[in-house]
Amino acid sequence: MSSTRQQPPDQSTDRTSDAERVDELLRPEKPTEVFRWVVTVVVLVLLAWGLSADIKWSRLLEAPGEFATIVRLMFRDPDWSALPGLLSAMWESIAMAWLGTVIATIFAIPLAFLAAENLVPGWVAFLTRQVFNVLRAVPEIILAVVFIPIFGLGPQAGIMALGVGSIGTLGKLCYEIIEGLDDGPIEAADATGATGVQRLRWAVVPQVLPELASFAMYRFEVNIRASAVLGVVGAGGIGGLLAQYIQFKVWERAGLALVVVVLATILVDAISGRIRRRIIAGPDGTGDVDGDGLPDDLDPDERARLTTDPVGGGAGLS
Amino acid sequence: MSATAPSRRVARPDEPPPSRFGVAMGVLFVVMTALSVVSTGFSLDGIIEDLGRRNDSISGLLNIDLSVITSTRTLTAFVETLQMAVVGTIIGGAAALPLALASTEVGARTTTVRWLVRAFNNVVRAIPDILWALLFVAMVGIGVLPGLLALVFFSIAVTTKLTSDVLDGIDLGPVEAADATGAAHVAKLRTAVVPQILPAYSSFLLYNFELNLRASAVLGLVGAGGIGTRIEFYRSAGRWPEVWGIIVLFFAITFVVERLSIMFRRRLV
Numbered sequence: 143m144s145s146t147r148q149q150p151p152d153q154s155t156d157r158t159s160d161a162e163r164v165d166e167l168l169r170p171e172k173p174t175e176v177f178r179w180v181v182t183v184v185v186l187v188l189l190a191w192g193l194s195a196d197i198k199w200s201r202l203l204e205a206p207g208e209f210a211t212i213v214r215l216m217f218r219d220p221d222w223s224a225l226p227g228l229l230s231a232m233w234e235s236i237a238m239a240w241l242g243t244v245i246a247t248i249f250a251i252p253l254a255f256l257a258a259e260n261l262v263p264g265w266v267a268f269l270t271r272q273v274f275n276v277l278r279a280v281p282e283i284i285l286a287v288v289f290i291p292i293f294g295l296g297p298q299a300g301i302m303a304l305g306v307g308s309i310g311t312l313g314k315l316c317y318e319i320i321e322g323l324d325d326g327p328i329e330a331a332d333a334t335g336a337t338g339v340q341r342l343r344w345a346v347v348p349q350v351l352p353e354l355a356s357f358a359m360y361r362f363e364v365n366i367r368a369s370a371v372l373g374v375v376g377a378g379g380i381g382g383l384l385a386q387y388i389q390f391k392v393w394e395r396a397g398l399a400l401v402v403v404v405l406a407t408i409l410v411d412a413i414s415g416r417i418r419r420r421i422i423a424g425p426d427g428t429g430d431v432d433g434d435g436l437p438d439d440l441d442p443d444e445r446a447r448l449t450t451d452p453v454g455g456g457a458g459l460s
Numbered sequence: 461m462s463a464t465a466p467s468r469r470v471a472r473p474d475e476p477p478p479s480r481f482g483v484a485m486g487v488l489f490v491v492m493t494a495l496s497v498v499s500t501g502f503s504l505d506g507i508i509e510d511l512g513r514r515n516d517s518i519s520g521l522l523n524i525d526l527s528v529i530t531s532t533r534t535l536t537a538f539v540e541t542l543q544m545a546v547v548g549t550i551i552g553g554a555a556a557l558p559l560a561l562a563s564t565e566v567g568a569r570t571t572t573v574r575w576l577v578r579a580f581n582n583v584v585r586a587i588p589d590i591l592w593a594l595l596f597v598a599m600v601g602i603g604v605l606p607g608l609l610a611l612v613f614f615s616i617a618v619t620t621k622l623t624s625d626v627l628d629g630i631d632l633g634p635v636e637a638a639d640a641t642g643a644a645h646v647a648k649l650r651t652a653v654v655p656q657i658l659p660a661y662s663s664f665l666l667y668n669f670e671l672n673l674r675a676s677a678v679l680g681l682v683g684a685g686g687i688g689t690r691i692e693f694y695r696s697a698g699r700w701p702e703v704w705g706i707i708v709l710f711f712a713i714t715f716v717v718e719r720l721s722i723m724f725r726r727r728l729v
Contacts, residue, residue: 185550192547195540197608201600205609208599237496244493279711279718283590283678287695288703291517293510297500302507355485371590375681378500385682388594404586420481 216397224395228383228402235379236410238297238372239365242304247358250309254316261320271317278310282368286377297378304365304372315357319350356418363414370403520700528705534690538710541686544607544679545672552615553665559616560623561649566635567627569645581624585617589675593684607684611672618671622664623657630656663725670718677710 256262257270285303293299327345336344373381380403387396496502528534561567563581568574592613596606634652643651680688687710694702 188546189550192543192550195543195547195604195608197605198601198603199605201603201605205596205600212595212599234499237500240492240496241500241502275715275718276711279674279714280707281674281678283681284691284707287681287691288517288521288707291515291700292513293507298502298506298510301500301502367586367588371588374590374594384591385594388598389682391598400587400591403591404583407586408582417485 212393213397215393216400219394220398221392221394222398224383224398225402228380228395228399231373231380231383232370232402232406234297235369235373235381236366236406238300238379239304239362239369241301242365242369243308243358243362245301245305246308246312246361247354249305250312250316251354253309254313254320257313257317258320267317271314274310274313276310277307278314280307282307282365283372283375283377286372286375290376295376295378300369300372300377300379303377304369307368308361308365312358312361316350316354319353323349352421356421359414359418359421363411366407366410370407516698516700521704523701524708525701525705526709528690528694528702529709534687534706537680537685537687537690538713540604541673541676541680541688541710544604544611544676544686545669547608548611548615548672548676549665549669552612553619553668555612556616556619556623557654557661560620560627561653563620563624564627566630566632566653567649581617581620584613585621587613587617589614590678590682593679593682597683602683602685604685607676607679607686610679610684611676614675615668615672618668619661619664622667623661626657626660627653659728663728666721666725666728670714670721673714673717677714 253270253273257267257274259267262270282303285307286299289299289302289306293302323346327349328341331341331345369379369381371381371384373379373383374385376382380399384396384399384403386392387399529538559577559581562573562577565574568577589610592610593606596609600606600609630653634656635648638648638652676686677688677691680686680690681692683689687706691703691706694700694706
């Protein structure tokens with residue numbers, strides 16, 4: 143920028159033209175702003191259209207006051223007698239998330255073989271992928287709604303909802319791994335005269351397991367968030383109590399329930415995050431030690447992939 | 461672990477012992493699974509038996525009624541859902557940018573601010589969308605408004621998290637350059653930081669919109685407006701063909717939106 147500075151030409155020229163000339167000489171030209179304007183206008187039009195919905199705006203004014211009152215009622219005098227029940231309901235949510243993840247993994251692996259373009263004809267892979275896409279798009283809670291008549295009220299329906307809902311994301315990851323398998327170890331195993339099982343055990347599993355395990359753990363974290371609310375529709379876990387306390391305004395218990403959910407989520411995230419870091423970074427790997435307190439400490443590639451791909455199945459990604 | 465090693469010959473290297481971490485993970489897996497099965501009463505037999513029984517949900521799917529879309533109330537609910545998702549994304553996304561900036565070392569003026577903002581972000585992120593909806597329904601009553609507010613907070617959670625991850629990896633060169641010119645704090649952020657993350661940020665907004673669209677389908681289950689209200693209406697009336705009709709139509713729409721959004725996002729990043 144400082145390269146082409148020239149002597150001010152003539153003292154007598156008036157100030158504005160001086161400034162103009164300096165500007166001309168030193169400043170890079172501003173990029174055209176057409177795109178920015180188009181985006182701004184589109185966003186504003188969309189916003190206006192959205193806000194034209196049938197909304198009772200007067201209620202919005204009451205919200206901050208209500209919010210303050212509710213927060214005060216929630217945390218001023220929590221009803222500790224509800225804690226044991228809440229903790230066991232939270233554990234049920236965690237257990238549901240775990241089983242859901244296990245079931246999803248069991249189904250995702252064989253399905254992923256049907257979606258790998260290097261193993262099956264193109265159209266089979268395409269169809270299987272569309273199944274994954276559909277499963278990814280449906281929120282677990284909707285699955286729970288349609289599963290309850292089948293599996294009855296309670297955790298069974300919730301587990302199946304989480305399991306089926308996670309097949310999409312886990313399956314997608316699995317076929318990506320399968321398509322990216324390194325042939326080297328497999329050829330090496332073949333060269334030693336390994337049997338099919340041995341080849342699988344020594345050449346394929348070690349390549350697949352770390353990434354799969356790490357991603358399944360990540361999915362477990364996502365599923366905990368989902369399973370904490372499945373109870374809202376009657377599919378087991380802490381969501382049922384939570385919905386009941388909030389809808390009937392039992393605030394001194396609802397506050398406690400919220401705290402339990404938030405703390406349990408953060409705790410499981412932290413533990414699971416450490417395990418994932420250990421899996422990806424290895425025993426002496428330092429992983430991500432930037433100390434910025436991010437719970438998601440995958441390596442950059444993994445993170446980039448997670449953040450730019452639609453991973454979440456709906457309720458609470460991230 | 462104990463591979464077929466009948467006799468150790470000279471040339472063969474020792475098999476490494478199983479890693480302690482691996483064993484620990486195996487044990488953890490078995491224990492967690494066993495405990496989970498016990499405490500949820502999960503049984504495969506039960507699942508298979510349930511699947512074999514006649515039930516309303518599956519017979520509803522077999523008689524799926526796609527003509528629900530012609531009902532005015534359902535159509536209105538569809539539009540409401542779109543509106544909620546759009547407004548939630550725009551307002552929440554707009555709020556997310558400063559929140560993400562203020563949670564990083566470059567963007568926050570003091571450590572205290574940074575930690576406060578991070579604590580706020582973490583709490584917002586730990587509360588799922590439907591829980592926000594429940595809370596807002598309790599505050600402002602049922603309707604579109606609580607759904608809108610829930611999606612605003614949900615969007616803040618998602619976009620802030622994704623954006624602050626990208627902010628951790630920005631190039632500090634432009635920031636130093638801005639500092640060297642004596643730029644004010646906000647000017648520095650605007651000219652040296654934001655342009656670096658803008659493509660990723662826009663892509664996150666689109667992604668967030670997809671999530672919002674899906675989320676807005678469930679908010680209605682607790683009275684927070686949108687298409688979920690209709691799902692809940694037909695469900696409580698036991699009209700499963702209509703329930704399935706709405707679900708299939710709605711997810712056909714989200715599917716199309718997702719494809720479009722992925723197309724846009726590919727071009728952005």
